[in-house]
Amino acid sequence: MSAIHPRCCENQVAAKPLPPEFFARAADRVARDLLGTCLVVRGPDGRPARHLVFETEAYLGAHDLACHGRTGPTKRNATMFGPAGRWYVYLCYGMHWMLNVVTGSAGVPAAVLIRGAGVHVGPGRVTKGLGIDRSFDGQPAGRRAGLWFEPGGSAVPRRLIERTPRIGVDYAGDWAEKPLRFVVDPARLPTMLRSAKRRV
DNA sequence: GCAGTGATCATA
DNA sequence: ATGATCACTGCC
Numbered sequence: 001m002s003a004i005h006p007r008c009c010e011n012q013v014a015a016k017p018l019p020p021e022f023f024a025r026a027a028d029r030v031a032r033d034l035l036g037t038c039l040v041v042r043g044p045d046g047r048p049a050r051h052l053v054f055e056t057e058a059y060l061g062a063h064d065l066a067c068h069g070r071t072g073p074t075k076r077n078a079t080m081f082g083p084a085g086r087w088y089v090y091l092c093y094g095m096h097w098m099l100n101v102v103t104g105s106a107g108v109p110a111a112v113l114i115r116g117a118g119v120h121v122g123p124g125r126v127t128k129g130l131g132i133d134r135s136f137d138g139q140p141a142g143r144r145a146g147l148w149f150e151p152g153g154s155a156v157p158r159r160l161i162e163r164t165p166r167i168g169v170d171y172a173g174d175w176a177e178k179p180l181r182f183v184v185d186p187a188r189l190p191t192m193l194r195s196a197k198r199r200v
Numbered sequence: 201g202c203a204g205t206g207a208t209c210a211t212a
Numbered sequence: 213a214t215g216a217t218c219a220c221t222g223c224c
Contacts, residue, residue, distance in 0.1 A: 003213050059219075066219070067219090068219080074209070075209090076209085090207090090208090091205095091207060092207095092218065093221080094204080094205030094206030094207065094218085095204075095206080095220070095221075100219085114210095114218090121217070121219070123220075124220050124221060166219070167216080167219070167220090168219050168220070171217090171218090
């Protein structure tokens with residue numbers, strides 16, 4: 001039995017961070033494609049820790065009634081209106097930091113929420129587990145920030161991705177029901193990526 | 201099932 | 213200045 005949890009990308013070596021162009025697309029597309037990638041955080045010791053992303057949610061823009069950008073730019077959501085590939089971090093319920101990455105075109109408030117990565121189930125637990133707080137807000141996802149994404153090695157097969165309505169957005173009318181949450185069984189990810197690597 | 205928690209935003 | 217709201221979690 002490995003000392004490292006399989007969901008922590010133990011089979012992954014350092015790879016080039018996903019570039020801003022990856023995020024400059026529709027949020028639902030980015031949310032899907034982030035499944036199976038590694039969320040990488042540099043620890044206090046300088047060592048990167050890798051966490052397989054297995055759950056995401058897309059927030060599409062001002063017309064999306066569940067999106068923070070729906071009421072226009074404010075101090076809190078300003079980062080969402082900026083260029084793609086930056087972290088958008090905000091405090092929820094006075095206790096939990098939510099980690100998002102901005103997507104699409106500048107001026108359009110769209111982003112993807114990271115709801116599950118590595119052993120961390122739930123958006124508040126991801127940030128708690130990785131030590132993420134407001135200080136990341138507005139920073140480009142990359143080594144400079146100490147927080148970035150790396151390719152997982154292969155795309156997760158579409159048939160293994162479950163789509164459901166987003167969590168906690170019951171206030172959003174029709175938009176509450178749209179299937180913009182993307183989930184893959186974390187237990188299957190390492191095997192999936194490993195076998196894909198072998199094929200390559 | 202529901203309290204805790206406090207920044208944020210609309211209203212005044 | 214004040215009150216409602218909230219992309220959640222942990223414990224009942």
